[in-house]
Amino acid sequence: MIVCYAHGGGLGHLTRIRAYLHTRAVRGPVTILTGSPFAADPRVTGGHPVRSAPAGLGRDGLTRWIASALAELAPAELVVDAFPAGLTGELSARAVPPGVRVVHLARLLRWDAYRPLLPAEPLGFDETWLVEPVAAEHEAYLRSVAAALAPLELAEPPVAAPSPTRPGGWLVVHSGPPGETAELVAYARETAALEGVRPRLTLVSPIRPATLPDDVAHLDVYPAWPLFADAERIVTAAGFNAVRQAAPWAGRHRMMPFPRRFDDQFARAARVRGGRGRPAPVGNDGDEAVKT
Template identity: 75%
Template sequence: MAVRAAAGAAGRLRGRAGGPALIVCYAHGGGLGHLTRIRAYLHTRGLTGEPVTILTGSPFAGDPRVLSGQRIRSAPAGLGRDDLTRWVRATLAELRLRELVVDAFPAGLSGELSAAAVPPGTRVVHLARLLRWDAYRPLLPPEPLEFAQTWLVEPVGGAHRAYLDAVSSAVAPLALADPPEPRPAVPVEPGGWLIVHSGPAAELTQLVAYAQDIAAIEGARPYLTLVSPSRPDALPPEVAHRDVYPAWPLFAEADRIITAAGCNAVRQLATWRERHRMLPFPRRFDDQYARAARARAATP
């Protein structure tokens, strides 16, 4: 009920002149995960018809399969924290937004977001996921953002949750749903296994080796397909490569799906937990190890 009410409130947001309000989503990071989550959030909240601008540094933002119908703004490359703060402040003032959605990092990836960066009267929303809080906490500014709503796209606890409670008017879970997709044109081979990851190449290679190890342990000889935006040079010739986005519509037909332990992969594969195998990777702030342990504990 809370989610439905919030979606209705967002739909009623309008500019002072009666025009549609501008929603800005801040997803400043280099990976594909931020954009996938924003995409799911806009669909879940019923905001796909609203005017949306996405601020991101991800190279995947230019892929029309990932973002369609939203304006993209990227900061100049190589900005330090102070310069990025100034760019964010100037950009938000120029856009005349009514709602700011901050993904994953409550103060931005480098601590560039603070209350001073946001124009007065802006409703600020946060999408929270697991963080290595002890590593991230030193980036928090003296004047933090105050969130009208924090949505927990996965449970967080301890000091991280205490901080969100302190800076948010409301904190509640939000089950994200991805936009519906047509049946993929690329079929999964009968009995086939999928290895799904957006990179980098070294991690793709490790996931392929992990899948081969699992197959050997299980005494299986599956047809392996790597689903990734790029094909690593070291990909074994017996492993197929497909560039498919989104990958989740393929999951129902695969016998095994091997991924890292990113937030979106674990969320999208909750329905097929018994088929999912994950290899967590170290991240500066994302806690893939805790997420993988939690998912494994929930697997029957």
């Protein structure tokens, strides 16, 4: 049994866990612990069993919930996504039973903002995989708590049922919140005007925002990246998965970074625009792979 801890309110943690399980060719039972509202969507979880954290738990409550789940599930391995101490500092050495192998997937964080959450008894990692370059202080911390640290290029799992719809035109891809989606649609319009074109716009998102203009089509497709090959432009935020998945079509990709409590979308966008850092592959069957 492998337990994956992917706590967070967005779609990105679950998408990254699925890519990790595929990249590492993980076999056998997997259970995902999460607080994401997208965990109810089998397209996102890939059919793996999910345990959702009760709403409203603080740090101590999450620590107890994790410890209880791990004691019951008795995993051989725990995979911790993104946050080495959890989203609120709930992960420490005391939360994980002895003998459980612990793996960490490390991505870019605003380390000055996150560092105060580190516990007095930090969780140690048997392996830490850098799925993108991180800040120097962040990497130094990881080296202090990990027995091994190495880069890992993630590849997406194959798509079982490709979408029959191939919208082409310009794609705006975002899972929310609605205010950010509206900003991305406006950014796509402004960018098109600067390029002197009037493209067909399609929003790919789990929910059609009430304020979406009538002339913008909406698709609820997951994953969205198989649509990128036919798109004239791909407009996204600068989250890890969006940037990684769009990299094979970097010349068509337009990013608008948004502020996050811990994710540094601005640094990621600057790195990609400056040509620094190697993105990870998207597909596993020769999909223009190379390149969050």
